[in-house]
Amino acid sequence: MSLDNIRIVLVEPLYGGNVGSVCRAMSNMDISDLALVSPRNLDMDEARKMAVHAGDILENRTEYGTLAEAVVDCGIVVGATARHGLYRQHAKAPRELVGKVLDASEQGKVAMVFGREDNGLTNEELTICTQIIQIPSSEHYSSLNLAQAVLICCYEVFVATGSYEPPQEKSEEAPSQHRERMFEIWRETLLQIGFMEEDKADHMMLGLRRILSRGSLSVDDINIMMGIARQTQWAAKDVNRES
Amino acid sequence: MSLDNIRIVLVEPLYGGNVGSVCRAMSNMDISDLALVSPRNLDMDEARKMAVHAGDILENRTEYGTLAEAVVDCGIVVGATARHGLYRQHAKAPRELVGKVLDASEQGKVAMVFGREDNGLTNEELTICTQIIQIPSSEHYSSLNLAQAVLICCYEVFVATGSYEPPQEKSEEAPSQHRERMFEIWRETLLQIGFMEEDKADHMMLGLRRILSRGSLSVDDINIMMGIARQTQWAAKDVNRES
Numbered sequence: 001m002s003l004d005n006i007r008i009v010l011v012e013p014l015y016g017g018n019v020g021s022v023c024r025a026m027s028n029m030d031i032s033d034l035a036l037v038s039p040r041n042l043d044m045d046e047a048r049k050m051a052v053h054a055g056d057i058l059e060n061r062t063e064y065g066t067l068a069e070a071v072v073d074c075g076i077v078v079g080a081t082a083r084h085g086l087y088r089q090h091a092k093a094p095r096e097l098v099g100k101v102l103d104a105s106e107q108g109k110v111a112m113v114f115g116r117e118d119n120g121l122t123n124e125e126l127t128i129c130t131q132i133i134q135i136p137s138s139e140h141y142s143s144l145n146l147a148q149a150v151l152i153c154c155y156e157v158f159v160a161t162g163s164y165e166p167p168q169e170k171s172e173e174a175p176s177q178h179r180e181r182m183f184e185i186w187r188e189t190l191l192q193i194g195f196m197e198e199d200k201a202d203h204m205m206l207g208l209r210r211i212l213s214r215g216s217l218s219v220d221d222i223n224i225m226m227g228i229a230r231q232t233q234w235a236a237k238d239v240n241r242e243s
Numbered sequence: 244m245s246l247d248n249i250r251i252v253l254v255e256p257l258y259g260g261n262v263g264s265v266c267r268a269m270s271n272m273d274i275s276d277l278a279l280v281s282p283r284n285l286d287m288d289e290a291r292k293m294a295v296h297a298g299d300i301l302e303n304r305t306e307y308g309t310l311a312e313a314v315v316d317c318g319i320v321v322g323a324t325a326r327h328g329l330y331r332q333h334a335k336a337p338r339e340l341v342g343k344v345l346d347a348s349e350q351g352k353v354a355m356v357f358g359r360e361d362n363g364l365t366n367e368e369l370t371i372c373t374q375i376i377q378i379p380s381s382e383h384y385s386s387l388n389l390a391q392a393v394l395i396c397c398y399e400v401f402v403a404t405g406s407y408e409p410p411q412e413k414s415e416e417a418p419s420q421h422r423e424r425m426f427e428i429w430r431e432t433l434l435q436i437g438f439m440e441e442d443k444a445d446h447m448m449l450g451l452r453r454i455l456s457r458g459s460l461s462v463d464d465i466n467i468m469m470g471i472a473r474q475t476q477w478a479a480k481d482v483n484r485e486s
Binding site: 017021024025027028029030050052053054093095135136137138140141142143144145147148151152155158159164 | 260264267268270271272273293295296297336338378379380381383384385386387388390391394395398401402407
């Protein structure tokens with residue numbers, strides 16, 4: 001699923017560093033359409049510095065005089081608002097809204113709109129939004145930095161596409177037969193080296209099973225554990241011969 | 244649920260601005276224990292500026308010579324790694340790990356460890372970590388800014404506590420009887436003003452029902468819609484009298 005139809009709109013941003021950080025956050029989440037509404041004398045050197053490898057998003061940005069112009073071709077228009085806004089009672093968390101945003105982005109452009117660093121969005125601007133989003137945050141300090149707010153929204157969209165493939169373990173969970181063979185060898189070994197006596201062996205092996213069953217055990221893991229046990233048997237025999 | 248047991252550990256951070264942004268992100272998500280491992284000549288003015296209202300977290304930070312010292316009292320130690328690391332195959336997404344992190348934080352301290360801006364964590368440092376986390380991100384630009392990476396992890400923990408109360412609509416979904424009364428009044432009104440004829444009325448009312456059923460309709464919403472219809476009836480009668 002492509003995120004080409006998602007547009008990030010910043011209304012009257014004040015700090016170039018924030019705009020650059022927004023570009024990097026967007027790029028990290030595969031979103032590239034940036035629109036600025038009446039930016040205020042941005043420090044573009046700072047913007048380029050903070051964008052790092054996302055300078056293309058900064059260069060390809062579009063600029064508009066008003067929010068209405070920036071979203072004129074958008075279906076859903078999602079506005080981000082702080083915790084204590086007038087529109088709070090209608091706001092939803094990003095995770096609640098993200099399905100709707102993705103559905104709409106298959107039909108056409110969707111805007112996610114973020115207000116001024118110092119003053120957020122005006123009521124008139126919020127009126128243009130079809131949905132209001134509020135990022136879960138502390139009661140004691142609810143106001144996120146602009147780029148941080150953009151990141152959370154882009155991250156939720158990116159995760160919801162399911163395009164991110166979680167890392168895979170190289171080998172799968174080992175089959176029971178393989179695991180049981182390992183425990184047999186460890187039993188022999190622990191008896192041989194005198195760690196336990198025959199009458200306590202079952203109890204002790206339950207302990208070892210508990211420890212090794214807390215996570216997962218791949219074939220590789222089991223081979224390592226069997227290798228240790230076999231080597232221990234060999235070394236212990238050697239010691240016995242010498243004594 | 245308190246997040247007092249969650250410690251954010253930054254290993255050899257380079258930029259004061261990043262450390263300040265980390266403080267703000269932590270505070271936004273109700274996390275306050277910050278540990279630095281051998282910080283590199285940080286610009287503390289920049290740090291204080293970016294921390295904004297989270298200066299207390301910056302002032303109360305602890306500093307250590309090595310990662311091992313910074314996490315000596317921690318149960319689970321979660322290390323954040325970039326997409327293409329040696330340990331990638333064992334990494335999990337933050338959302339997968341957050342339950343384990345919260346469970347462990349009820350027993351004692353838990354660390355979330357973030358590497359250098361330029362070089363991440365060393366293999367030796369990753370060895371100290373009991374879990375490896377990897378933030379979902381673009382294949383094309385997977386490296387997040389330090390404060391952005393910290394924010395995502397803190398946000399996932401904060402959301403998982405369920406302590407954030409989503410905004411509530413003031414009035415609940417209206418009961419069917421109330422909704423049906425509104426549609427009756429609209430039917431009368433639309434007939435009265437000549438918007439539709441009796442033989443097309445059922446079909447047209449289905450359209451109006453469809454439009455008004457797409458979202459939810461609270462008692463307040465229905466009162467507004469009934470008010471409009473009644474006022475229309477009144478105004479239309481008035482016009483009829485004048486003509």
